[in-house]
Amino acid sequence: MPPPLNPAQAEHHARLQQILARDGVEPWLLAAFERWPRQWFIDHLYLTPPDVTPTAGDWTAVPPDTRDERLLSRIYDDHAVCLQLADGVGVSSSSQPTLMAGMLSQLGVAPGARLLEVGAASGWNAALLADLAGPAGHVLSLEFDAEMAAAAQRHLRDAGAERVEVRCADGVLGAPDAAPFDAIEVTVACPDLPPAWRDQLALGGRLLAPLALPDGSAPLLRLTRAATDAWTGGFQGLTWFVALRGGGLEAWPPPRPLASHPAWPTDTGREHHQDVAVSAERDAYGFFHLTFWLLASLPDLVWLETPAGRRRYGLWRDDPPGLAVLTDDQVHSFGDPEPGRRLTDAVEAWKVAGAPRLENYEVRVLAPDEPRPPLALCRPCCRLGLALRGA
């Protein structure tokens, strides 16, 4: 077991417990967080304020007996902590504690459960999963990166976490030799649901995965595999996770440069340009609920980039050339008016449907031969049909 926390560390650990309790984390889960302090799993980090993108120079070692206030505040903050960078982009992190608690609660781990985690990173979540699954349970955590996998194994061993196995492997393939699992928790944003996760989940089991969208957001999807092999569920909120690594799943196409479309106005004027007001309701997620509806209702919605580097959803038509671009309060239409009309109609349909939010959809995995319903998210491995609850 690691040495007991020094007084400065214990104070910060207690502060995080209070943050979790205030966030509504239930006592049974709070007790697991109490037993597994976050710093046992963090031996280095990129030390920046939470909203600042780290650079290589921010790498900082965390000595086990540290009393450094800056380090301890960051470790015990309710924020993700960057653990690994590649080409200036965060590729591994210790997730935000309240988000982890929410996911563990939604996963509903029963004593004795056999669990698969995709994305071990520090190993902290794997330790919490093993705690919840109890002495008869078992956790297998897959980590793509060899250095992170070795670190997770070391942290779990040093912390005394038992019944957790970490393998360095591409989680997209799951672990056929250890299946079936009672629950699979994916802790990395994935653009599709690979067949392995569905094949390796026991009947009645739950899959919890952040589903990556073109704009980088990742609504958290929970699906249950019914005894009839039907897969149903819903979204549990909006998250941002680091992107999946490995070659297994097709990524969303990168943003298309608007300037390369013939209908995009040149600096001689914006004579082709017509604006249509959107005035969708805003909330903490900005336009997310609207753009989610648009993604589900317009299969050809694309992610676009303006010459100034701003990214927007819209419709792109080559022949006759036409463009429609959604900004916060307008559909901007260029060239042929048909894309602008379709985008405006879809915005109107969202309002007529009562401006549904992410949580308002029932989600169902479509059978391969099933036609696409009006609302669906279709990816190469998995097609999700959406329906409004109570509709």
Ligand SMILES: C[S@@+](CC[C@H](N)C(=O)[O-])C[C@H]1O[C@@H](n2cnc3c(N)ncnc32)[C@H](O)[C@@H]1O
């Ligand atoms: C957000 S971190 C996971 C957080 C972690 N579960 C915790 O305890 O805080 C995501 C991790 O997923 C890993 N990852 C990315 N692609 C993966 C893949 N295909 N298979 C397994 N792990 C992957 C990354 O290397 C990274 O360490």
